[in-house]
Amino acid sequence: MASCTFQSSYRYFLLWLQCCGTVLVLRAQSNKAYWITPSKRKMMRLSVFILLALIALTTARPKTGQRERKCKSGPVDLVFIIDSSRSVRPHEFETMRKFMIDILDTLDIGANATRVGVIQYSSQVLNEFSLKTHFKTASMVKGINEIIPLAQGTMTGLAIKYAMNVAFTPEEGDRPKVPNVAVIVTDGRPQDRVAEVAAEAREKGIEIYAVGVARADMTSLRAMASPPFEDHVFLVESFDLIHQFGLQFQDKLCGLDLCVESDHGCEHICESSPGSYHCLCLPGYTLNDDHKTCSAIDLCVQGKNDCEQVCISSPGSYTCDCNKGYTLNADKKTCTMIDYCSFGNHSCDHQCASILNGYHCKCNHGYHLLDNGKTCQPIDLCAQGKHECEQVCVSAPGVYTCDCNKGYTLNADKKTCTHMDLCNSVEHGCEFQCVSTPGSFYCICPEGQLLQENGKSCGTCKSANIDLVLLIDGSKSVRPQNFELVKKFVNQVVESLDVSAQGTRVGLVQYSSRVRTEFPLNMYHTAEDIKAAVMKVEYMEKGTMTGLGLKHMLENSFSEAEGARPAARNIPRIGLVFTDGRSQDDITEWAKLTKEAGITMYAVGVGKAVEDELREIASEPVEKHFYYTTDFAAINTIAENLKLNVCPAESQGEIEVKDPCACESLVEFQQVTMSSLEQLTQKHILKKKHPTDGNISK
Secondary structure (H helix, E strand, O other): OOOOOOOOOHHHHHHHHHHHOOEEEEOOOOOOEEEEOHHHOHHHHHHHHHHHHHHHHHOOOOOOOOOOOOOOOOOOEEEEEEEOOOOOOHHHHHHHHHHHHHHHHOOOEOOOOEEEEEEEEOOOEEEEEOOOOOOOHHHHHHHHHOOOOOOOOOOHHHHHHHHHHHHOOHHHOOOOOOOEEEEEEEOOOOOOOOHHHHHHHHHOOEEEEEEEEOOOOHHHHHHHOOOOHHHHEEEEOOHHHHHHHHHHHHHHHHOOOHHHHOOOOOOOEEEEEOOEEEEEOOOOEEEOOOOOOEEEOOOOOOOOOOOOOEEEEEOOEEEEEOOOOEEEOOOOOOEEEOOHHHHOOOOOOOEEEEEOOEEEEEOOOOEEEOOOOOOEEEOOOOOOOOOOOOOEEEEEOOEEEEEOOOOEEEOOOOOOEEEOOHHHHOOOOOOOEEEEEOOEEEEEOOOOOEEOOOOOOEEOOOOOOOEEEEEEEOEOOOOHHHHHHHHHHHHHHHHOOOEOOOOEEEEEEEEOOOEEEEEOOOOOOOHHHHHHHHHOOOOOOEOOOHHHHHHHHHHHHOOHHHOOOOHHHOOOEEEEEEEOOOOOOOOHHHHHHHHHOOEEEEEEEEOOOOHHHHHHHOOOOHHHHEEEEOOHHHHHHHHHHOOOOOOOOOEOOEOOOOOOOOHHHHHHHHHHHHHHHHHHHHHHHHHHOOHHHOOEEO
């Protein structure tokens, strides 16, 4: 073993004991020697004094200039927290000053070795110097000697908090992965709470030694110190004995690495601390009650897992799996049944239904599965005779509906049929007479009158003078090239009319986000002038305020101020609305008011025009006043089929006299003749039938 030089002082002898780690005890009765471990040192105090006396008599003093050997320890960041309250007397503070200097003399001080900082506290905390201030013992001693006590209260908790949040920080010189040690020296009871802040400091890795002198409270010391308390709590009777703690503290810093030098018994990991050690376990294991052995943490057995079906355990961890026929989802926890249908090889005619570990085929409603288990065949209930229809059975897969032969109607039971007499069963609308036919009817007029284009009303003519206002859409969705087609559409309508000051009058209004009268009813009196004016109309290219346009038409365009003829003259008022899209405002009110004002409304839609809005604008019957096409190029066809002529009994107070030799007159004569023959035929049939079976209704 390495030799150790004895000193003739009790203090230096104890230092030798700490550095060398054993005590050699000599017995007078024999020449045997025994090595005593540090754990038995306290029991050997008396023997030490005897041995010291023997050494003093038999050992020569060290040579001049020989220095005491310092114990080498690993790097430590050490902060002294010194009580300088008013209860600490000046000579006692000097003892604490000497206590710190004595410990410095035994430490290996340096930037890469042991760093030391000093804090004094009373009612406030004062940082005398930090861990980064001095790296030489001499400068530290100088700094300690210059400390002036604060002499106030005893705020120990405040001092611990300062050490934790300031002293042991990288900014003040604290190093990563280097043990943090705090030595608190106090003579009284703290005037603030220390337990919570000390526990927080210990959790952050600060090892705390609590040294109490004279009046210090043992409960407070234990609340501050790190466990085990027998190694970290010291209570001495007076400041004169504080050097005894210095020797024991030095032993903690300079002691052996017990994890290396002793049989620590740790099963997995031994972690050293100055003068002590404790056992740790590898990840996934937990330390047993003996604080040495480790047991694997089985999270599956403990139920601490999120697996839906199968949990596979490993120390401190687990993985999830699924039962047969299931696959693990992306969350690595839940399971989904394997969809065998998704593989695309099932050959099912209609539907594939996945089941556990397989699949089977199914048919859509109205079909049945054939024996091959894959093909589906429609179920024809009509062909199978599984229906209750009286006349006609219409089959669909798995279902059927009933119908009737021509001239019959299906009853409310949806199965039986009754012969139809539509003239007596429906609102036929015939102005003069209704004639029933099997499954249908037609209207006839009295002699001298013609059936009008609506197939229901009667009149003496088929054309008349009208006041026509065209309301055209100039929104940006129409686009310039299509707007030119709209103008051609307007001119095509104009060409079919008898335009004159006393005949048909035409006005034009364009609308987008606002409304503009292009020309009123009384501006032009020839078709050529109107067509020329139409081609000069400029495209507005903004929004689609159809409701605003209808309002303008009702309130302005059909006013006498803009050329509409007085209502008393019975000149029909016709409004034609052209649009290519949905209105951006409400049209309901003004569409209703225009028709209530006696204006016959036509609605023409192109492209994205909304059918419901067009129908709302159009007069009854809607089918006669509503037109739509998907393409602007097709609006010329609408112009050809558009029938704007209204045929009242009188036009401007005069009945139109026609040339009897004209082709149109001949056609009308033929229609009147056929109508009269039809009436005679019906009268002849009525005489032969029972009165209740009549099929002619007025």
